[in-house]
Amino acid sequence: MWGEDRLTALADAALTIGGDVEAVLSRTDSALTRFAGSRIHQNTSRLDGEARIRVVLDGRVGVVATNDLSYDGLHAAADKAREIAALTPADPHFPGLTPAGQPYGRTAGPDEETLGCPPQRRAELVAAALAELPAEVDAAGTMETSVQERAIVTSTGIRVYAAGTRATASVLAQGATSSGWAEAGATAIGGLDCAALGRRAGEKVLLGASPREMPAGSYPVVLESGATTNIVQWLGWLAFPGRAYNEERSALSGRLGEQVCSPLVTIVDDPLSPLLPGTPFDPEGTATRRTSLIEAGVAVGVAHDRATGAVAGTGSTGNAMPAPNSMGGLPTHLLMNAGGATMDELVAGLDRGLYVTRFHYTNVVHPVSTSITGMTRDGTFLVEDGRIVGGVRNLRFTQSCLAALAGCEAVGADVELATDLFYGAALAPAVRLSSFTFTSTTAY
Amino acid sequence: MEGVSRGSSSGVGIRAVYDGAWGFAATNDPSPDAVRRAAQQAVEVARASARVRGRDDQRAVLDERRASTGTYTTPHERDPLEVPLSEKVDHLLAATTAARDAADVSFVEASTDAWRITTSYRDSAGGSVDQRVLQVGGGLVAYAVGGGEVQRRSFPNSFGGQYETGGWERVLLLDLAGCAPDTARDAVALLDAPDLPYREDAVLLLESSQLALQIHESVGHAVELDRILGSEAAYAGTSWVSATDRGSLRYGSPLMTVIADATTPHAMGTFGYDDEGVPAGQAAIVTDGVLTGYLTDRQSAAQLGEQSNGTARADSWGAIPLIRMNNVSLQPKEGDRASIVADTDDGVLFLTNRSWSIDDRRLNFQFGCEVAYEIRGGQLGRMYRNPTYAGRTPDFWGSCDALGGQSDWKVWGVPNCGKGQPSQTARVAHGAPTGRFRATVGVR
Numbered sequence: 001m002w003g004e005d006r007l008t009a010l011a012d013a014a015l016t017i018g019g020d021v022e023a024v025l026s027r028t029d030s031a032l033t034r035f036a037g038s039r040i041h042q043n044t045s046r047l048d049g050e051a052r053i054r055v056v057l058d059g060r061v062g063v064v065a066t067n068d069l070s071y072d073g074l075h076a077a078a079d080k081a082r083e084i085a086a087l088t089p090a091d092p093h094f095p096g097l098t099p100a101g102q103p104y105g106r107t108a109g110p111d112e113e114t115l116g117c118p119p120q121r122r123a124e125l126v127a128a129a130l131a132e133l134p135a136e137v138d139a140a141g142t143m144e145t146s147v148q149e150r151a152i153v154t155s156t157g158i159r160v161y162a163a164g165t166r167a168t169a170s171v172l173a174q175g176a177t178s179s180g181w182a183e184a185g186a187t188a189i190g191g192l193d194c195a196a197l198g199r200r201a202g203e204k205v206l207l208g209a210s211p212r213e214m215p216a217g218s219y220p221v222v223l224e225s226g227a228t229t230n231i232v233q234w235l236g237w238l239a240f241p242g243r244a245y246n247e248e249r250s251a252l253s254g255r256l257g258e259q260v261c262s263p264l265v266t267i268v269d270d271p272l273s274p275l276l277p278g279t280p281f282d283p284e285g286t287a288t289r290r291t292s293l294i295e296a297g298v299a300v301g302v303a304h305d306r307a308t309g310a311v312a313g314t315g316s317t318g319n320a321m322p323a324p325n326s327m328g329g330l331p332t333h334l335l336m337n338a339g340g341a342t343m344d345e346l347v348a349g350l351d352r353g354l355y356v357t358r359f360h361y362t363n364v365v366h367p368v369s370t371s372i373t374g375m376t377r378d379g380t381f382l383v384e385d386g387r388i389v390g391g392v393r394n395l396r397f398t399q400s401c402l403a404a405l406a407g408c409e410a411v412g413a414d415v416e417l418a419t420d421l422f423y424g425a426a427l428a429p430a431v432r433l434s435s436f437t438f439t440s441t442t443a444y
Numbered sequence: 445m446e447g448v449s450r451g452s453s454s455g456v457g458i459r460a461v462y463d464g465a466w467g468f469a470a471t472n473d474p475s476p477d478a479v480r481r482a483a484q485q486a487v488e489v490a491r492a493s494a495r496v497r498g499r500d501d502q503r504a505v506l507d508e509r510r511a512s513t514g515t516y517t518t519p520h521e522r523d524p525l526e527v528p529l530s531e532k533v534d535h536l537l538a539a540t541t542a543a544r545d546a547a548d549v550s551f552v553e554a555s556t557d558a559w560r561i562t563t564s565y566r567d568s569a570g571g572s573v574d575q576r577v578l579q580v581g582g583g584l585v586a587y588a589v590g591g592g593e594v595q596r597r598s599f600p601n602s603f604g605g606q607y608e609t610g611g612w613e614r615v616l617l618l619d620l621a622g623c624a625p626d627t628a629r630d631a632v633a634l635l636d637a638p639d640l641p642y643r644e645d646a647v648l649l650l651e652s653s654q655l656a657l658q659i660h661e662s663v664g665h666a667v668e669l670d671r672i673l674g675s676e677a678a679y680a681g682t683s684w685v686s687a688t689d690r691g692s693l694r695y696g697s698p699l700m701t702v703i704a705d706a707t708t709p710h711a712m713g714t715f716g717y718d719d720e721g722v723p724a725g726q727a728a729i730v731t732d733g734v735l736t737g738y739l740t741d742r743q744s745a746a747q748l749g750e751q752s753n754g755t756a757r758a759d760s761w762g763a764i765p766l767i768r769m770n771n772v773s774l775q776p777k778e779g780d781r782a783s784i785v786a787d788t789d790d791g792v793l794f795l796t797n798r799s800w801s802i803d804d805r806r807l808n809f810q811f812g813c814e815v816a817y818e819i820r821g822g823q824l825g826r827m828y829r830n831p832t833y834a835g836r837t838p839d840f841w842g843s844c845d846a847l848g849g850q851s852d853w854k855v856w857g858v859p860n861c862g863k864g865q866p867s868q869t870a871r872v873a874h875g876a877p878t879g880r881f882r883a884t885v886g887v888r
Contacts, residue, residue, distance in 0.1 A: 031489075032866055036675045039498030043489045044468040044866065046762045047482075048455065065451035067472045080450060087529045089445045089537075119467070119492030126496050138499070140678035142865050172678040247550065249594045324447025326553070360681065363801045365812055365888055366830055368592050373810050373832075373887075375803040377681070396801075396808055396834070398887055439887050440834055442808035443684075 001110065001149055002027055004161040011051070011153035013074035017082055020056035022097050022154045024283050024322065025049065025069065030146035033122040038130050038138045040123060052283070054323045055081040056097060059090035063323045095306040098285040098316075100157030105287065107164060107277040110147050111188035114165035117145045125194040129171050132198030137205050139198065141171040145189055150279055158285040164277055169194050172378060173201035177444075178211060178391050180204025181357050181378035183226065184416060187277060204357065204379040208391025213441055214382065216395065220353035220409075221436040222346045222383065225416045228336065228428040230359045230374070231401045232267060236331045236426070238370045239402065240269070240293050242308035242319070243328025251370045251402055252299045261297040262408035264339060268292050269303055269319065269331035275415065276427045278333050281318070288318035293331065297406075305329035336428035339411025346410055346432045348386040354436070355381040355388055359397075370401040375442065395438040407434035445533055446553075455761040458483045462490035464503025470762040506742040507751045511570035512723060516716020518578040519709075520611030524558030527612045532556055536582075539620035543586050546625030547632045550589040554624075555604055556582035556615055557859075559871075563719070571721040579712060579871055581607035581859060582615040584624055586631040595634035595829055597814055599627040601653045602797050607857025607871060608710045630815060633827060640792065640816050640828035642886035647791035647819075648833055649784060649880050652848070654813055655774065656856040656874035657797045662837040663695070663702055664772040664874065665863075666806035667729050667737070668755075669744035671767070679865050681804025684837065685735065687748065693735040696841025699777055702730040704739055706754060706770035712857030712873035713770035715757075720765055722754035729772065733841075741767050759868040766864050771855060773875030780852035781878040787846065791819040792885055794831055810834040810887060835883035848877030 007025050014023035027049035034042040049069045055062050055078060062084030064077045122143045133139055149163035169192050170183035182200040186192055223231070244250040252260065271278030271288040282288055284306055292300045304312060305320035308328040319329035347355060357379030365371040375396050381388045412430035456479050457470035467490025469482040497503075536554040543552040558580045565573040583605015585598045600606045600618060608614045650658060665671065666683045674682060685693060706724035708714055715724055720742050728736045740748070741756035744767065756765035785793065799812030816831035817824045855875040862869055 030866070033492070034678075034865055035496060036677055037498050037500070037502070038496075039502060040465065040493040040496045041675055042468075042764060042865075043466060043493040044470070044764055045485055045489055046470045046866070048453075048470070048472045048762055050453075061448070063447070063449035065449065065453075067453045067455065069472070084448050084450065084529060087533070088448045089533065091445060093446075119489045120495070123492040123495045130496065140674065142678065144865075170678060174677065248589055324449050326446050360804050361801045363799045363812075365799060365832065367594050371888060373799070373801050375801070375808060377804050394803060394808075396803070396810060398810070439810075440808060440884070442803050442805070442836070444805065444807075 001115065001147060001163060004151065007149060007151040008153055008159055008161055010069060010071065010074055011151055013071045014051065014053045014078040015153060015155055016075065017078045020097055020155050021078060022054040024052040024152050026148060026150040028146060028148045031119065031122065032142055032144040033119065033126055034142050035126050036140040040126060043119060051077055052322055053077045053081045055085045057082065057085040059094055060085045060088045061091055061094055062088055093307050095310045097154050097156050098158060098306065102287040104160055104280040105272040105289065107162060107272055107280055108187050108274060110163050110165040114145050114167050114189045115147050117189055125169065125192065129194040129198035132195050133173055133202045134206060137173050137175050137202055139171055139173045139201065141169065143169045152281060152285045154285055160281050160285065162279040167192055169197055171197045171201040173205045175205040175209060178205050178208035179378045180208065207388060208379055208381060211391035211393045214392045214395065216438050216440050218435045218437045220350055220434055222350060222355045222430065222432050224357050224430050225428055226358035227356045228431050229426045230362055231404060232334050232336050232428045233426050234362065234372050234401050235370060236334050238364065238367050240303050240331050241328050242302045242304035242312060245302040246308055246311045249367060250302065251368055252302060256299050258299055259297050260299045260402055261294055261405040263297040264408045264411050265294055265297050265405045266337040267294040268335050269333055270335055271333040273333065273335055276333050276335060282320040283322045284316065284320040286316045286318045286320060291317045303329040303331040334426040338413055338415045338429040341410045341412050343412060343430060346412055346430055347383055347388060349410055349432050350383040350386060353383050354392065355383050365398055371398065372401060373398040393444055394442050396440045397437060398439045399437045404433050404436055409434055448529065453760060456482060457758065457761045457763065458486040459764060460486040460490045461504055462487055463494045465490050465493035466504055467493055468764045504743055505746045507746040509751055511567065512717060512721040513572045514717065516575045518576065518609045520578050522612040523578060524580045524612040525560050539584050539624045542621045543584065543624035543628035547628035549586045549628045549631055552584065552586045552628065554584045554620060557604065565717065565719065565721050567721060573717045573721050575716050577609060577715050578611060579607065579609050580612065580614050581605055581857060582618055582620060584620050584627055586628040588631040588635050590635050593635055595631055597627045597631040598796055599623045601856055602814065603860055607712045607859045609712060609714045610710050614710060634815060634829045637827040637829040640831040640886045644884045645882055646885045647788060647880065648883055648885060649788065649791055649793040649819065649878060651781060651793065651795045651878050652852065652854045652876045653856045654794050654797050655876035655879045657800060657858065658811065659702065659772060659774055659874045659876060660858055661800055661802045662806055662809055664769040666837065667739055668767045669738040669740045672738065673744060673747065676863065680863055684805045684807045689735050690737065691734065694733055695730045695735050695838065696733045697844040698733045699844050699847050700730050700733045700841055701775040702772060703775060704729055704755065704770055704772045708771040708855060708875065711771040711855045712871050718754040718756045719758045720752065720756040722752045722756065725754050727753040739767050739769065741765065757870060759870055763866065763868050766868060768863065768870040769861065769872040771873040771875065773855065776850045776853040776877045777847040778849040780848045784846045784848060784878050784880055785819055785824060786822040788819045788880065789821060793817045793819055793824065794833065807837050809837065830888065831885065832887045833883045833885045834887045840881055840883055843882035844879055846880035852877040
């Protein structure tokens with residue numbers, strides 16, 4: 001790590017060109033150990049950084065990004081950004097750089113063990129997971145550690161810095177006719193129990209062996225945390241962005257104050273939460289905070305950056321994305337509140353339905369209705385009379401996210417980090433839903 | 445003008461083998477000391493990999509080949525990064541103005557991107573390749589919002605338009621301003637169009653850009669040999685194709701011939717050498733409907749006792765090379781879209797991708813398009829909005845009974861192909877004519 005003094009001093013180099021300047025600097029040291037066929041086959045480490053310089057000249061905006069984090073590199077990037085701004089038509093919607101003077105919250109700092117984690121330690125954790133697998137079961141997955149530090153310095157007087165660590169692990173256990181999945185994340189590598197992940201993934205392989213085919217149709221379901229997280233993340237893309245809300249492209253446009261989900265559903269965006277920590281500031285330098293989006297099933301808010309917040313008259317909620325950004329504010333730390341049910345209680349509430357471990361390759365079908373499609377994978381089970389009776393072949397679903405959560409009958413007590421294909425990470429509990437529409441099946 | 449930015453990223457990535465196990469380390473610091481440290485780190489990481497070898501104690505072996513030396517530069521007339529910014533701005537604003545003048549669209553976006561990728565490859569066997577690849581793209585999207593619908597039409601394709609290798613002249617050939625009015629009018633017309641009704645075993649025609657994405661998802665990814673051998677299992681999945689299927693697996697109808705060709709002029713997946721120093725070439729993937737090859741790198745090819753066909757690519761200096769598609773193209777037959785429509789009594793024509801999803805073995809897929817048209821008695825009829833189609837890969841390709849000819853064939857760039865952990869994004873391409881198939885349509 002370079003630390004606050006070194007990173008902010010470098011950012012100052014960009015400001016020496018004078019005028020309205022915003023410098024966002026980040027530095028990341030990441031390492032990912034990947035295994036397949038129960039052996040480590042890809043093992044990488046990367047040290048990189050980025051300076052993103054935004055220069056404003058009379059409403060004209062230029063942005064330059066570089067990973068040359070030298071004084072000369074920063075200065076050259078700022079010069080180039082000014083050159084771009086001078087040649088660019090003015091943006092009438094640009095709200096100006098963020099003024100100083102906001103109070104910033106705090107997030108957990110870096111964990112020393114994670115910070116210095118050697119590749120041998122990651123290999124040991126992989127081995128610990130593999131040791132828990134049943135006979136004749138192989139596994140694939142990842143063990144990743146990273147540290148990121150970020151600073152913003154602006155000509156308006158903002159000068160902030162934050163750093164944090166992250167450790168995540170996943171295990172896909174693979175049997176002859178079935179597979180099982182488990183994953184976890186923490187701010188410190190000591191918070192991961194990789195042996196437990198191996199056991200859990202392995203148990204699903206045994207439970208799901210020789211899966212039967214279920215016909216397409218609507219079923220009540222229990223979704224594990226990873227599957228619920230996928231649903232919540234899609235709401236983050238389709239329903240919660242401030243620009244979509246302003247332009248009446250969101251399912252929530254004109255519906256704030258309305259009941260849109262089950263009263264059991266509460267969703268917030270909170271980069272300050274210790275459960276899923278981000279930074280105390282967004283890339284525009286606005287202080288991040290807990291933003292209520294759905295409160296007991298009622299739509300109460302959306303995510304704004306400074307531009308979309310100005311249009312809505314609410315101001316930014318601290319959800320800006322790196323400039324230039326045409327998407328508007330996005331919630332990147334979505335949390336769905338846990339309930340009180342154990343997994344056994346969630347399953348016990350199903351007379352006949354399906355238990356879904358996770359979804360695969362989800363994508364939008366109809367944005368305004370929050371309808372998405374995707375597949376189940378790595379642990380899909382039939383539940384009868386309140387207990388899992390065996391595995392089923394994977395199914396494709398096509399389902400509105402809001403409609404699914406409108407039928408939320410129970411919410412699990414535990415939340416766990418779930419990383420999703422393409423869309424980062426969020427946190428949501430397991431849930432029981434009254435109906436979920438599966439539109440076709442596959443061959444395994 | 446909503447966003448103008450320029451970015452640069454440079455660094456050194458080092459891959460090392462220790463006792464048959466891989467390690468990789470990368471740094472954005474080009475100083476000799478930092479590069480030396482990265483090399484030592486790569487070996488350290490490889491030592492850690494060697495601690496978890498799996499039940500079969502498999503060791504990394506590369507194919508036998510003479511070390512490559514050479515240079516390559518993408519043929520071009522005007523380096524897109526040297527074109528004055530004002531010229532690009534004028535070009536885009538002319539397109540958005542033409543669209544706004546033609547129809548009552550809600551908003552219009554036009555964009556252009558350009559990349560200049562300079563690579564120096566060296567290996568301890570004497571390999572030495574220097575390469576500069578130029579990639580460009582541009583496009584237009586018109587949106588119409590109203591009545592709970594968000595409809596869009598993209599020109600010439602979704603994902604930001606068409607992407608190719610070459611210079612700024614490739615963007616000018618798109619004629620964005622000339623094609624903007626029709627694009628805008630179609631977007632507005634979609635608001636009043638009916639949804640495509642559900643129908644099983646329907647006859648559907650895919651125009652070439654949608655067929656290109658169908659090839660991408662259900663052929664290109666499925667024949668990546670690293671995926672087939674399991675190395676992507678925990679993330680994007682495996683494949684329904686096995687490493688012993690070559691020469692015997694019927695992939696589709698006898699009309700289906702697919703070739704991977706990294707030398708196709710102007711195509712997005714064209715280069716001189718891959719990131720293992722293997723010269724660009726061609727490989728037969730499917731011949732007359734039968735699987736005849738895979739996409740390979742040096743390690744996976746060696747497992748089959750062969751030589752790599754040169755598809756190992758990394759998305760940056762900070763990433764390891766993975767097997768990635770180059771230009772994986774369905775070969776043309778005869779006729780064109782008009783003649784296939786005229787030959788169709790009852791069907792649906794799908795245009796321009798909007799959504800895609802496929803299972804983790806590349807079997808069960810569902811796509812959404814921006815627009816569809818009814819075909820009755822060989823004539824195009826009414827417009828449909830929110831069209832989707834779904835099927836299974838071998839059934840779908842087996843149903844192919846018409847493919848357009850050379851005049852109907854076009855290569856489409858796909859700029860957002862995701863794979864690997866840490867996730868990498870590749871820019872690839874697919875040539876395709878119009879094709880006729882059978883599948884379920886109107887799923888929602």
